């Protein structure tokens with residue numbers, strides 16, 4: 554079922570609610586009008602004398618009959634009933650669409666509460682929710698991650714300036730981290746200089762632009778052989794860059810994109826993930842949750858799940874969740890670990906340590922590689938580090 558179905562069902566309820574509400578309001582207004590009219594006539598008649606009294610009695614009787622004919626309570630009840638029916642249908646639709654009981658997929662994980670609190674606090678800081686993070690730390694009485702907070706405060710300060718068209722703080726950070734950025738293969742510093750350079754060009758100051766290019770762009774000439782000549786050529790269009798072949802230098806999205814790139818590099822150089830460990834875990838968990846819930850339906854007892862050391866089949870989480878290469882032993886079909894690392898055989902094939910030990914009957918004899926005729930000893934195998 555598509556999310557559209559739930560949306561449509563909700564819109565139907567909302568429509569019904571509006572209709573029923575206006576019906577009810579009309580009815581109440583009608584009743585009010587009838588009563589007001591009756592009061593008006595009674596006031597006109599006055600209350601003195603038998604004639605007036607008889608007339609008023611008749612008016613009240615008429616009013617009573619009119620209200621009886623209208624059966625307002627019944628009408629209101631039927632409005633409410635229609636509304637409840639529509640609402641009930643929507644609840645059923647959403648229940649069908651959403652798996653509301655995800656508790657089946659829970660596992661008991663031993664985790665120190667203060668570690669979890671620290672992860673949550675760091676996540677709040679990472680999302681620039683500094684006040685909430687401080688409050689959380691106070692309430693959870695967990696040790697404050699002052700350094701993390703200061704780090705992200707600094708990052709968001711520079712990030713904010715960059716988004717509003719001020720490249721200076723980001724530039725001074727990038728220049729300080731020149732070597733590390735180059736080592737990462739990042740061209741952030743050049744891109745920031747480019748923004749500053751374009752800013753000068755836009756103002757039409759050709760001489761200043763040339764001086765800036767000599768001082769700050771020239772050092773990148775050997776690495777960015779295509780980019781630098783284009784930037785230099787754009788000096789000819791100082792003051793009218795919008796009519797030049799280099800209009801892409803003026804795109805407002807350049808600032809936005811660069812702010813994101815800066816945040817990523819900043820986190821990278823400071824050993825942090827730009828989405829934070831918690832954001833990453835929740836995103837990855839959200840991806841695999843439907844699969845885990847499906848697995849729960851085939852597992853005979855929940856105990857099996859609780860005692861399971863690893864998943865019975867591999868789960869592909871996509872490139873954004875892969876951080877290092879993974880070795881799967883072709884014999885055991887298990888992922889390598891610290892206890893069972895990959896071993897390079899003299900023939901060049903790689904097996905897990907446990908496989909080599911098994912094949913060599915506990916390292917007591919030489920064994921034949923499963924992929925080629927080469928015979929090896931476990932002592933000749935070399936551990937690989939990934």
Ligand SMILES: [Zn+2]
Pocket residue numbers: 898900901902922923924925926927
């Ligand atoms: Zn081999």
